[in-house]
Amino acid sequence: MSLNRDVVVALLLLLLCGVFFWESGNIQLTDYGQMDSTVWPRIILGALLVASLIYLWQALRGAASEGASPAPKAGPGGLAGWFRRYRNALLCYALFLTFLLTLPILGMLLGGILFVFAALTVLGRPSLKLVPLHAAIAVGTVGAMWAVFTFGLRVFLPEGVLISFQ
Structure with a gap:
């Protein structure tokens, strides 16, 4: 297991997902809706969490850095x-x-x-x-x-x- 840039970014995304999910409890509850005000933000955060977990899994496997395209050639400045x-x-x-x-x-x-x-x-x-x-x-x-x-x-x-x- 190597701690490369992709692993760090994936871990930061997971940390942000946790913070945002925690903060979604502070959303003001409304009484005119049929569902809780936190439902849609938490659904979006759930999708982001799944994508971040997939990203972390690929980064730990090394697939994220292996499939990366080579650096572009330096062109005219x-x-x-x-x-x-x-x-x-x-x-x-x-x-x-x-x-x-x-x-x-x-x-x-x-x-x-x-x-x-x-x-x-x-x-x-x-x-x-x-x-x-x-x-x-x-x-x-x-x-x-x-x-x-x-x-x-x-x-x-x-x-x-x-x-x-x-």
Whole structure:
């Protein structure tokens, strides 16, 4: 057994799960709900606990560090090299900023579909054959999420100017 970086991170995640679970007892109880206020936070913490335990198990086995990709080769430095290295992350931030700025106009449904479609198209392989698949994934996932929140959970999501459901 070696105490590598992955083991330390997994142990810290498990410690945080314990602290958060303990602190979830301090959540204010409401009387208008049908279930306790701590149910959903504890479900999420349970999933995080399971994922952290799997991570710790893999780290102790050595699988987490064996399957790691080799360090990237040093490319050209400077600002251009930095942009090239962090291209995908910067594109995601730019797409999300565009989503947030257009949310009052497009609304959650249309804006979310366009955001997911743009993210899949920009970050994936450049191929016109994949565009219909990206569109189907965007419409299906965002539409399902919107339906669950709107009809199942009765959450009011931003509608926007273009599409109004009232």
